[in-house]
Amino acid sequence: MKRVLLIIGGGIAAYKSLDLVRRLRERGYAVRVVLTQAAQSFVTPLTAGALTNERVFTDLFDLDDEREIGHIRLSRETDLIVIAPATADLLAKMAGGHANDLATAVLLATDKPVLAAPAMNPRMWLHPATRRNVDQLQRDGIHFVGPNSGEMAERGEAGPGRMAEPLEIVASIERVMAISQPGAHGQTPQKGDPNLHAATLAGRHVLVTSGPTHEPLDPVRYIANRSSGKQGHAIAAAAARRGARVTLVSGPVAIPDPEGVTTVHVETADEMLKAVEAALPADIGIFAAAVADWRVASAATEKIKKDPRSRAPALALVENPDILRTIAGAGAARPGLLIGFAAETQNVVEHAKKKRKSKGADWIVANDVSPATDVMGGDRNTIHLVTETGLEDWPQMDKHEVADRLIERAARHLEKFREL
Numbered sequence: 001m002k003r004v005l006l007i008i009g010g011g012i013a014a015y016k017s018l019d020l021v022r023r024l025r026e027r028g029y030a031v032r033v034v035l036t037q038a039a040q041s042f043v044t045p046l047t048a049g050a051l052t053n054e055r056v057f058t059d060l061f062d063l064d065d066e067r068e069i070g071h072i073r074l075s076r077e078t079d080l081i082v083i084a085p086a087t088a089d090l091l092a093k094m095a096g097g098h099a100n101d102l103a104t105a106v107l108l109a110t111d112k113p114v115l116a117a118p119a120m121n122p123r124m125w126l127h128p129a130t131r132r133n134v135d136q137l138q139r140d141g142i143h144f145v146g147p148n149s150g151e152m153a154e155r156g157e158a159g160p161g162r163m164a165e166p167l168e169i170v171a172s173i174e175r176v177m178a179i180s181q182p183g184a185h186g187q188t189p190q191k192g193d194p195n196l197h198a199a200t201l202a203g204r205h206v207l208v209t210s211g212p213t214h215e216p217l218d219p220v221r222y223i224a225n226r227s228s229g230k231q232g233h234a235i236a237a238a239a240a241r242r243g244a245r246v247t248l249v250s251g252p253v254a255i256p257d258p259e260g261v262t263t264v265h266v267e268t269a270d271e272m273l274k275a276v277e278a279a280l281p282a283d284i285g286i287f288a289a290a291v292a293d294w295r296v297a298s299a300a301t302e303k304i305k306k307d308p309r310s311r312a313p314a315l316a317l318v319e320n321p322d323i324l325r326t327i328a329g330a331g332a333a334r335p336g337l338l339i340g341f342a343a344e345t346q347n348v349v350e351h352a353k354k355k356r357k358s359k360g361a362d363w364i365v366a367n368d369v370s371p372a373t374d375v376m377g378g379d380r381n382t383i384h385l386v387t388e389t390g391l392e393d394w395p396q397m398d399k400h401e402v403a404d405r406l407i408e409r410a411a412r413h414l415e416k417f418r419e420l
């Protein structure tokens, strides 16, 4: 049975962690809960105990607890530690190596993977102190899920800081368990071991394209595709969380600009290419936009009128610029790591391998966008990563997890490059 130690911090989102317990138990996890002192103002040990069917731990200096199962055993007898909600205060204490209560003592004593689900007011999350702490914790190998952007519990407050939803946290727990080996976190990082520390992108420029393009037929009509921008935007946000300066060139989408990212809004493939060229140089280019292959040869300047006497107008199409190929051939301006996306409905991997070579990209992220997969516009994605050395089939994941994992891979690639 997989074991999770859930540390609940003192935030409004603590109530959601009770649902997280329920979701984990449904999936067969054994869950132990540690409540911080502040957390007990939001949820009671009684409720947490009833849901876990286990003792709930609250006090570092409880003699009975220490004799029976002390803080060292709590950290040892688990496969993973989750902190949800991870308050600004807990993140600060962890980044500073404090251990003055049960939660922080367990966290400092553990060699198990740790996943934090931050939840706080957007200003707390964006405060330079929290930015510094999160950056430090990422370097220390702490995994993060969320926070999401949206309305806060406080009226009139919106922005990044909402705790990830329980099911998003469950998905991250499963991902972290899958990629973590026992004893990975908390030891001296060794070169080449992907689990030991999170690579940083501080000082790097990451250029991402996202969304569809709209190719006008006339002033009111256009050709478009079903891309939602969710994957590209998640990649831009993940790169920003890793400390990169991020430029996102986005086609028309219905989702908000990611926090901490410079977003350039464009409509057509031509405009997207110009914006990408203007944003260079970049260390990493990730072209996730679903750029229209064709546009109308000459868009009408006035609305095309319906005329019952004549036939429907024929559309003469011309090819749009190929942004990936153009930038791959940009010589010194070419990003050091260039990643293209291949959306296919059949022979996905085969096409992606060909595309990598023919376009001059370093990696291709291939995904099956046939209607049955619900990838276009949906929240999940199953990708195949084609690199210079081979093929990786990733399990189905939330688009945010795909983004985190891709950015982690890209950051490590750059680190390796620097070490050579």
Ligand SMILES: Cc1cc2nc3c(=O)[nH]c(=O)nc-3n(C[C@H](O)[C@H](O)[C@H](O)COP(=O)(O)O)c2cc1C
Residues within 6 Å of the ligand: 008, 009, 010, 011, 012, 013, 036, 037, 038, 039, 085, 086, 087, 088, 089, 090, 119, 120, 121, 124
């Ligand atoms: C009503 C209320 C809601 C709070 N919500 C949050 C929150 O969502 N996130 C956060 O970081 N701190 C929040 N705080 C502040 C923390 O409770 C406070 O920093 C506390 O010391 C955290 O302790 P802990 O990190 O040991 O759980 C809140 C405080 C109050 C009174």
